[in-house]
Amino acid sequence: MVVLSQPILDSLSHIKTCRPTCNIFTEIPIIDLSVPNAKTLIVEACKEFGFFKVINHNIRMEFLSKLETEALTFFNSAQQEKDKSGPPNPFGYGNKKIGPNGDMGWVEYLLFCTNTQLISQNYSKAIFPGLSQTLWGLVNEYVSAIRNMTCEVLEMIAEEIEIWPRDALSRMIRDEKSDSCFRLNHYPPCPELQPLSGRNLIGFGEHTDPQIMSVLRSNNTSGLQICLKNGTWVSVPSDHTSFFFNVGDSLQVMTNGRFRSVKHRVLAEGLKSRVSMIYFGGPPLSEKMKPFSQLMEEGEENLYKEFTWCEYKNSAYKSRLGDNRLALFEIS
Ligand code: GA4
Numbered sequence: 001m002v003v004l005s006q007p008i009l010d011s012l013s014h015i016k017t018c019r020p021t022c023n024i025f026t027e028i029p030i031i032d033l034s035v036p037n038a039k040t041l042i043v044e045a046c047k048e049f050g051f052f053k054v055i056n057h058n059i060r061m062e063f064l065s066k067l068e069t070e071a072l073t074f075f076n077s078a079q080q081e082k083d084k085s086g087p088p089n090p091f092g093y094g095n096k097k098i099g100p101n102g103d104m105g106w107v108e109y110l111l112f113c114t115n116t117q118l119i120s121q122n123y124s125k126a127i128f129p130g131l132s133q134t135l136w137g138l139v140n141e142y143v144s145a146i147r148n149m150t151c152e153v154l155e156m157i158a159e160e161i162e163i164w165p166r167d168a169l170s171r172m173i174r175d176e177k178s179d180s181c182f183r184l185n186h187y188p189p190c191p192e193l194q195p196l197s198g199r200n201l202i203g204f205g206e207h208t209d210p211q212i213m214s215v216l217r218s219n220n221t222s223g224l225q226i227c228l229k230n231g232t233w234v235s236v237p238s239d240h241t242s243f244f245f246n247v248g249d250s251l252q253v254m255t256n257g258r259f260r261s262v263k264h265r266v267l268a269e270g271l272k273s274r275v276s277m278i279y280f281g282g283p284p285l286s287e288k289m290k291p292f293s294q295l296m297e298e299g300e301e302n303l304y305k306e307f308t309w310c311e312y313k314n315s316a317y318k319s320r321l322g323d324n325r326l327a328l329f330e331i332s
Contacts, residue, residue, distance in 0.1 A: 015105060017199040018267065019198075019200075021225070028051070042156055043157060046255075049229075050262030051246045051247070052244075054245060057242075074132070083095075085128040088111050090317070091113050093130065098204065105204045107203045142277065150215055154173070163294045164294065172284065173213075181282070183280075189269060202267060206263050208325070210250065210316045211250055211280040212254075213246070213281045214245070214248055214278055217240070217276065223274045224266050225266070229260070246261075255291065283309045286308055289304075
């Protein structure tokens with residue numbers, strides 16, 4: 001029998017669990033960025049799942065492994081060293097607490113602002129005193145490569161759904177005032193829990209991302225699940241060589257509900273640690289979130305009231321992770 005020590009029991013007591021699901025997401029759309037019909041497949045995936053996997057992306061594996069190793073060096077360092085870069089407000093190092101309203105998960109993380117106007121050496125020293133210059137350099141390089149790839153995908157989307165100019169979407173995250181962010185997540189293993197209860201700890205509870213598009217890459221540990229249209233949760237097989245894209249609330253609004261902001265969550269594994277890196281492409285604070293007029297059919301009504309990204313973000317930070325944040329902006 002496994003006997004749990006008191007400190008372990010204490011650290012688990014605020015974290016929710018769920019029953020493991022055996023549904024594997026086998027129909028995951030795989031987009032080869034180098035083929036001519038990629039844009040059609042991307043748009044189909046955004047409508048059906050709000051989720052797809054990108055291969056042939058030209059980002060070197062060596063570089064991805066370097067960032068992953070450097071991130072693990074940080075996460076494996078002494079707790080007091082890590083705490084020097086926390087608590088997140090909203091940026092910085094966080095441990096189990098997610099957001100400002102009481103959400104908890106079996107996760108520790110670093111959350112960075114990627115606004116090019118803000119990022120500087122001084123910023124890094126002020127918010128992340130516990131971070132090595134190597135990790136800082138790799139994060140910046142990674143964010144700029146992923147931003148370029150995200151822009152390429154957003155431009156393919158714009159072409160396919162016929163909104164113009166071609167950079168109608170990508171300019172929002174290319175803008176130097178783009179309110180994008182980046183997070184490095186570490187889900188430590190928890191071998192003690194599973195044999196006892198047969199349940200999984202929630203690493204990061206179910207939610208949708210508020211931004212336009214998010215891009216995730218992880219090591220070869222599973223845990224990510226998405227919710228399908230019919231409400232079924234399915235596990236996404238890990239693939240450390242690919243990127244997973246998911247549609248955020250803002251893109252659902254700008255397409256007047258044609259694209260689906262996908263609900264997702266992460267379950268912690270019993271035995272392996274999971275490291276993931278996610279870029280959240282968001283618009284400038286002053287950007288109006290409303291459907292592209294070129295998309296609207298005759299007589300089609302707006303599903304959402306008009307709002308700025310700043311208004312939406314403020315409202316998101318007042319919500320709990322699992323809330324339906326768009327509900328407040330729906331036209332009934
Ligand atoms: C979800 C998507 C991103 O991880 C994030 C998260 C943010 C945070 O961790 O601070 C939020 C969450 C996310 C939405 C609701 C609020 C804010 C935690 C939370 C409870 C960085 C983001 O932009 O929104």
